[in-house]
Amino acid sequence: MTIRNDLDPLAEYAREFATDGAIHLNGNSLGPPRHSLVGELDRVVSGQWAPRQVQAWFQDGWLDLPRTVGDKLGSLLGAGPGQVLVAGETTSTTLFNALVAACRLRVDRPVLLIEEASFPTDLYIAASVARLLDRELIVQSRNGFDTYLEENGAQVAAALAAPVDFRTGERREIRPITALCHAKGAISVWDLSHATGVLPVDLDANAVDLAVGCGYKYLGGGPGAPAFLYVPTRLQTTVDFPLAGWHGHAKPFAMTQTFIPADGIDRARTGTPPLLSLVGLNHALDPLVEVGIHALHRRSQELGEYFLECLAERRPELLNQLASPRDADRRGGHLALRVAEAEKVESALADSGVHVDARPPDLIRFAFAPLYVTREQVSRAVDALCNAVEGTQ
């Protein structure tokens, strides 16, 4: 068990992560592993897979893992049990599944609405779903999105948005958009990838219809960790997923010819899940759940504010290049700065052991993952940033 330090109660968690002395401010891209992951994988491989082979699916809780991990994640998402599933798909396929299902709940409505600043895969998948189902894809600016819903909401089958802009970190409030969708009879779909593990999203309280999110960013589930899907109990009997695979069948092992969806969230399953990846995600969730989403959020905000304080002290003119809202309550877990030659700054920082994430042409993003980034690292990162920016001028 970790020993808590009174001055910095979460700092001790940082020791649990294999960061190898480097500073990882790119945990919104891929978080580092915990040291204990290797032992956990060995426990499953040597202790379950090797001795029990295929029987382990039934005897070691493997078949339940998509739901077990989903329920654990639910505590970070404000979702009650039985509403979150980790089927073993990517975020892209999970979003496809959710968007088609959303459109199938609104067969008479011609429009699929999305924000233009969405993560590219969301735009591609939404366009593909629109082509497949013969709907019109409407792409709107942030303000245009709300206006479109207000003026043409009765045409909208599903509206897809994200609570955190993946470039600027700017927040989008889930509650009012979801309420607006409901007032117009549209299905609200949220991509939580850049929020999960760092920002409370209160899915049940906000009455969200469908949501998806990524397992390998702040959750730290590992490279290519599977995505999750949220389906509230009230929609679970009507929702009809296009990826109707045998694991989503009411009786998968009866091997019948016709698909009969399982009760509850199990109908969102597809095929045999990537067990070792699920084990990795499950293991990564433990410290996050232990700390809880509100403390994680607070910690991430404090680190972000400290970053801005250090910058204000050492190179205040860089604050004019902030691409993110100055108010911490209007941001997710990361900050973005506009700098000339962002990729050069990124590689100069990497040379000094500070890992950030550039988004060409001119953005660098700094993510404040709450459990393995420390105040002391933030201060060192700002020093390195000031040097790197000087070096590229």
Ligand SMILES: *Cc1c(COP(=O)(O)O)cnc(C)c1O
């Ligand atoms: C990271 C991210 C994804 C990733 O999709 P994958 O299919 O898992 O690679 C999708 N959407 C958003 C908003 C993201 O931030």
